[in-house]
Amino acid sequence: RRRGAPLIEDVEKKLQGVIGKVGENTGSSIECNLDKLTAFLHDDLEKYRASIIDIIAGCAIYLPNRVTVYTTLVGLLNSKNFNFGGDVVEKLISEQQDLLSKQKYQEAQNLAIFLCDLGNSGVLTAQSIGEYLESFIAAAFEENMPQVRNDYYIQTVLRCLPWIGKELTEKAPEQMENIGEAIGKYLELRNKNHVALLQVWREGSTDQKQEDYLESLSAQIEALRNADWVENHIPRHYSGFETTLQDALQHNLPSFQSPEHTSDMIYPYPLVVFRLFQDADCSAFSSKPLPGDSSIDRFLFEGEIAWIIEKNQFNRKACARELLAFAEENPSVPIGFLIFETIFGQMLRLPHAPYPAIFHCSLVLELLKLKPDDYPQILVQTVECIYRRADSMQPVCIDRMVDWFSFHLSNFQYRYTWTDWKDCLNKDAFSGSQIFVREVIEKCRRFGSYEKIIAALPQDFVKIHPCSPEVRYLIDEEDTALVQRAETFTQMFQERQPAEAFLNELKSNDENDELPYNINEFGLFVMVMLKMASKTYSHNFSALFRYQTTLKTVCDASELYQEKLLETLYSCWKTNQQMLMILTDKLLKMQVIDCSAVVGWLFDEKMWQEHDRQWLFEVLNQALEKLTRQINVVEKDIKELTEKTENKIKEEDDEESDIKMDEDETKEEKFKQDLEDLENNKEKLERMVTFQKGLFNDFLIAFIEEIKNAATSNTSEMDGSGDTPGTQTPKFMWLRGRFCHVLLAHAETLLKHSSNIADEVFSEGTDPSIIECFNQFQSLRL
Amino acid sequence: TVRDQETALRTSCTLYVGNLSYYTKEDQVYELFGRAGDVRRVIMGLDRFKKTPCGFCFVEYYTREDAELALQNISNTRMDDRVIRADWDAGFIEGRQYGRG
Numbered sequence: 004r005r006r007g008a009p010l011i012e013d014v015e016k017k018l019q020g021v022i023g024k025v026g027e028n029t030g031s032s033i034e035c036n037l038d039k040l041t042a043f044l045h046d047d048l049e050k051y052r053a054s055i056i057d058i059i060a061g062c063a064i065y066l067p068n069r070v071t072v073y074t075t076l077v078g079l080l081n082s083k084n085f086n087f088g089g090d091v092v093e094k095l096i097s098e099q100q101d102l103l104s105k106q107k108y109q110e111a112q113n114l115a116i117f118l119c120d121l122g123n124s125g126v127l128t129a130q131s132i133g134e135y136l137e138s139f140i141a142a143a144f145e146e147n148m149p150q151v152r153n154d155y156y157i158q159t160v161l162r163c164l165p166w167i168g169k170e171l172t173e174k175a176p177e178q179m180e181n182i183g184e185a186i187g188k189y190l191e192l193r194n195k196n197h198v199a200l201l202q203v204w205r206e207g208s209t210d211q212k213q214e215d216y217l218e219s220l221s222a223q224i225e226a227l228r229n230a231d232w233v234e235n236h237i238p239r240h241y242s243g244f245e246t247t248l249q250d251a252l253q254h255n256l257p258s259f260q261s262p263e264h265t266s267d268m269i270y271p272y273p274l275v276v277f278r279l280f281q282d283a284d285c286s287a288f289s290s291k292p293l294p295g296d297s298s299i300d301r302f303l304f305e306g307e308i309a310w311i312i313e314k315n316q317f318n319r320k321a322c323a324r325e326l327l328a329f330a331e332e333n334p335s336v337p338i339g340f341l342i343f344e345t346i347f348g349q350m351l352r353l354p355h356a357p358y359p360a361i362f363h364c365s366l367v368l369e370l371l372k373l374k375p376d377d378y379p380q381i382l383v384q385t386v387e388c389i390y391r392r393a394d395s396m397q398p399v400c401i402d403r404m405v406d407w408f409s410f411h412l413s414n415f416q417y418r419y420t421w422t423d424w425k426d427c428l429n430k431d432a433f434s435g436s437q438i439f440v441r442e443v444i445e446k447c448r449r450f451g452s453y454e455k456i457i458a459a460l461p462q463d464f465v466k467i468h469p470c471s472p473e474v475r476y477l478i479d480e481e482d483t484a485l486v487q488r489a490e491t492f493t494q495m496f497q498e499r500q501p502a503e504a505f506l507n508e509l510k511s512n513d514e515n516d517e518l519p520y521n522i523n524e525f526g527l528f529v530m531v532m533l534k535m536a537s538k539t540y541s542h543n544f545s546a547l548f549r550y551q552t553t554l555k556t557v558c559d560a561s562e563l564y565q566e567k568l569l570e571t572l573y574s575c576w577k578t579n580q581q582m583l584m585i586l587t588d589k590l591l592k593m594q595v596i597d598c599s600a601v602v603g604w605l606f607d608e609k610m611w612q613e614h615d616r617q618w619l620f621e622v623l624n625q626a627l628e629k630l631t632r633q634i635n636v637v638e639k640d641i642k643e644l645t646e647k648t649e650n651k652i653k654e655e656d657d658e659e660s661d662i663k664m665d666e667d668e669t670k671e672e673k674f675k676q677d678l679e680d681l682e683n684n685k686e687k688l689e690r691m692v693t694f695q696k697g698l699f700n701d702f703l704i705a706f707i708e709e710i711k712n713a714a715t716s717n718t719s720e721m722d723g724s725g726d727t728p729g730t731q732t733p734k735f736m737w738l739r740g741r742f743c744h745v746l747l748a749h750a751e752t753l754l755k756h757s758s759n760i761a762d763e764v765f766s767e768g769t770d771p772s773i774i775e776c777f778n779q780f781q782s783l784r785l
Numbered sequence: 786t787v788r789d790q791e792t793a794l795r796t797s798c799t800l801y802v803g804n805l806s807y808y809t810k811e812d813q814v815y816e817l818f819g820r821a822g823d824v825r826r827v828i829m830g831l832d833r834f835k836k837t838p839c840g841f842c843f844v845e846y847y848t849r850e851d852a853e854l855a856l857q858n859i860s861n862t863r864m865d866d867r868v869i870r871a872d873w874d875a876g877f878i879e880g881r882q883y884g885r886g
Binding site: 317318319359360361362364365368406410413414416446449450451452539540541544581582585588 | 810811812813815816817823826827828829854855857858859862863864865866
C-alpha cells in the first residue's frame with residue numbers, strides 16, 4: 004500500500020473502518036457507512052483520485068468476501084462522477100491483465116467477479132458484461148491449448164454467474180443463452196481422466212460427493228438459473244441505493260483479452276468437490292439444516308470461508324476470530340460444520356494442500372479455544388467421519404490426517420475415546436483404519452514419550468503398540484574376533500582418535516579384496532558409533548561431523564559402502580523411525596550418501612515389510628524433493644546468468660565500441676566469467692536432470708515390480724480368507740495408492756518428462772490398474 | 786550495537802523457545818518444530834551447574850520462512866502439557882545454552 008499524504012492514510016483507515024463495521028449489528032448499518040464514505044471521498048476525489056482508485060482496486064483483489072460493499076461504493080461514486088467510474092473500470096482491467104501475466108489466477112478471478120458485480124451497481128451495462136463473459140468462453144475454445152487453461156476460463160465465468168446471472172437473463176438474454184450452451188458443450192468434450200486420482204476416497208467406495216469441481220459447479224449454476232437466480236447468500240448492498248444507482252450513466256466493459264499462452268505457464272490443477280458432512284451428521288448437534296451437498300448455497304459458503312482463510316493465512320488467531328464472526332452473521336446455517344468441512348477439504352486437497360499443514364493444525368486448535376461449547380463436538384464428528392471411511396482413503400490423505408491428529412492429541416494429553424476404534428485391531432495390517440490408528444500412535448509417541456502414549460491406550464491395543472524406540476546393538480557375542488574389533492573401535496572413539504585413524508583401521512588387509520576397505524568392519528564401525536552417540540540428536544550430529552571424512556571417504560569408494568551404512572543404520576534404529584528419518588536426511592545433506600542409495604535401500608526387497616509404514620515414504624519423498632530443489636536452484640542461476648549476459652550483449656550493440664578503457668576491460672573479464680559460469684551451470688543441470696530421470700525410472704520400476712508381486716500372490720493360502728484375487732487385497736490397494744501418492748508428490752517434475760517415463764518403466768507384466776493410474780496422472784496437465 | 790542486534794533479529798532463522806517442561810527432550814522438540822520445516826539444530830537450555838534441562842531451547846531452521854511459520858503456528862501451542870512460547874533469537878552462540886543457575 005502507498006504511503007503519502009496524511010489524508011490517504013485516513014482514507015485507508017476509513018475504508019478499513021467500513022470493512023470492520025460490516026456485519027456488526029451494533030451502531031450504524033453498512034448502507035449508512037457507505038453513504039458517509041461516498042460523501043467523504045467525493046469531496047476530495049480530484050485531489051486524491053489515483054490513490055483512491057488504487058485502494059479500491061486493492062480491495063477488489065484482496066477482499067473478495069466484501070465484493071458487494073465495494074461495487075456499491077464504486078456505483079455511488081460513479082453516479083456523482085461519471086469519469087471516476089470509468090477510471091476504476093480501466094484500472095481493474097489493467098490489474099487483471101497484470102495478475103494473469105504473473106499467474107495469480109485466483110486474484111484475477113476475484114476481479115472478474117467484481118467487474119461483473121459492477122453491472123448490479125449501475126456502473127456497467129449488462130450487455131457489455133455479457134460480451135465480456137463471452138470473450139472468456141471464446142478464450143476457452145481456442146485451439147491446441149492445455150485443458151487446465153480452458154478450465155480456468157470456464158470456471159471464471161461460472162463463478163461470476165451467481166452475481167450477475169439474473170441481470171444478464173433479463174437484459175442480455177442472447178449472451179446468457181450463448182454462454183450456457185457453450186459451457187454445456189465444453190463440459191461434454193472435456194477429458195475427465197484425472198478425477199479418480201484427485202479423489203480423497205477411492206471411487207465407488209463411499210457415498211460422499213466427490214465429483215469433478217467444474218461439472219458440479221456447472222450443475223449448481225444450472226439449478227440456480229432454473230430457480231430464477233434466487234440464492235440466500237450474497238448481501239446485495241446496492242439494492243438499498245436503487246433510486247440513486249438506476250439514474251447513473253453506465254459504461255461499457257471492453258472484451259476480455261486472454262494473455263498469450265506459453266509453454267512455461269502453469270495453471271491451477273483441476274479440483275474435486277470435497278463434502279464431509281451430510282445432514283444426518285449434524286442433526287444430532289444442531290437443528291439447523293445443512294445446505295444440500297450440491298446446492299449453490301453450500302458452494303458459496305465454502306467459497307466465503309475459503310476467502311477468510313486465504314486472507315488470514317499468516318494469523319491463525321485472526322483467522323479463527325473472523326470465521327467465528329462469519330458463523331454469527333449466518334445464524335440460520337450450521338456454519339461450524341461448513342468451517343470444518345472446508346478446512347479438512349483444504350488439508351486433504353490433491354496433489355497439494357493450499358497452505359502449510361501446520362497452519363491448519365493450529366487453526367483448528369484456535370477454533371476450539373474460541374468456541375469450547377460447540378466446536379469440540381463438531382471436531383469429534385469430523386474425526387469419526389474420517390475414521391469410518393479410512394479403509395478407502397488414499398494413503399497420502401491418511402498420512403495428512405495422521406500428522407494433524409497426532410499434533411492435535413499432543414495438545415490434549417493423548418486423551419481420546421480410543422476404545423471406539425477397537426474394530427481396526429482385527430483388520431488387515433494394510434487396512435486404512437488400522438494404519439491410521441497405528442501411525443497416529445507412533446507420532447504421538449514422538450510428540451510425548453513412549454510411556455505416556457502407552458498409558459493413554461486401552462489394554463487390547465497392545466497389538467499395535469509401537470516398539471520401544473531404543474537403539475539396538477546386535478553383536479554376536481560368540482564371535483570373539485568381532486567383539487574384539489568392536490572394543491577396539493569403542494576405545495578409539497573414547498580416545499577421540501581423528502577421522503584418518505579410523506580410515507587406516509578400516510583398510511582392507513585382504514589382497515584379493517577388490518574393495519579398499521573391509522565392508523563388514525565398516526558396518527561395525529558405524530554400529531559402534533551409532534551406539535555411542537545414541538543418547539540425543541546432538542550427540543549423533545557431532546559424531547557424524549567428527550567422522551565425516553571417514554564416512555565420506557569410504558562411501559565415495561563404492562556404492563556398496565553406502566548400502567552398508569544404510570543397512571546398519573536401519574538395524575540399529577529399526578524401532579525409532581524418527582531417528583531413521585533425521586539421520587538419513589543428515590547423511591544426505593552431508594553428501595556422505597546420495598539420493599539413489601537411499602531410494603535403492605528403501606525399495607530393496609528386504610524393506611518391503613516396512614511398506615505399510617508412513618516413515619518410509621516420508622524419507623523417500625524428502626530425498627526426491629531435495630534433489631528437485633537442487634535442480635531448481637541451478638535452473639534459477641542459469642536464468643539469471645542468461646539475462647545478465649544477454650543484457651550485456653545488447654548494451655555493447657548500443658555502445659560505440661572503439662574507445663576502450665580499463666574499466667571496460669574488467670567488465671569484459673567479468674562478462675567472460677559469466678559466460679563460463681553459464682556454460683558450466685548448463686552442463687551441471689543436464690547431468691542432474693539425467694540423474695534425476697534415471698533415479699525416478701529405477702525406483703518406479705522397482706515399485707511396479709513389488710506391486711505386481713502383490714497382485715499375483717494368492718492370499719488364501721496365508722490367511723484362509725478365501726480366494727481373494729491379489730488385486731482386491733488391502734495390501735494391493737494400499738501399494739497402488741502409494742504409487743499414486745509418489746506421482747502426485749512429484750507431479751511438477753514427473754509431468755515434465757512423463758511421456759518418456761511411460762515407455763521406460765512399463766513392461767508387459769505391469770498391472771493394468773497401475774497404467775491406469777499413470778494415465779490419470781498425465782491428464783492432470785492436459 | 787542495538788542496530789546490529791535488530792538486523793540480526795530481522796534476518797535470523799533461530800527461535801528462542803521458552804516455558805518448556807524440564808522433562809521435555811530434544812527429540813520431542815524436533816518432532817514438533819519439524820512440522821514447520823527443516824530444522825538445522827536444536828540446542829537445549831541447561832542448568833549452568835547441574836547441566837540438566839531448565840525449560841528453554843533454541844531451534845534453528847535452514848530458512849527464515851520456516852522459522853516464521855513455526856513462530857506463527859507453533860508458539861502458544863502445548864508440548865508436554867505446557868503452553869510453549871517462541872520468539873526470534875539473534876542466533877545461538879556457544880555458552881548461551883546455560884540458563885539461570
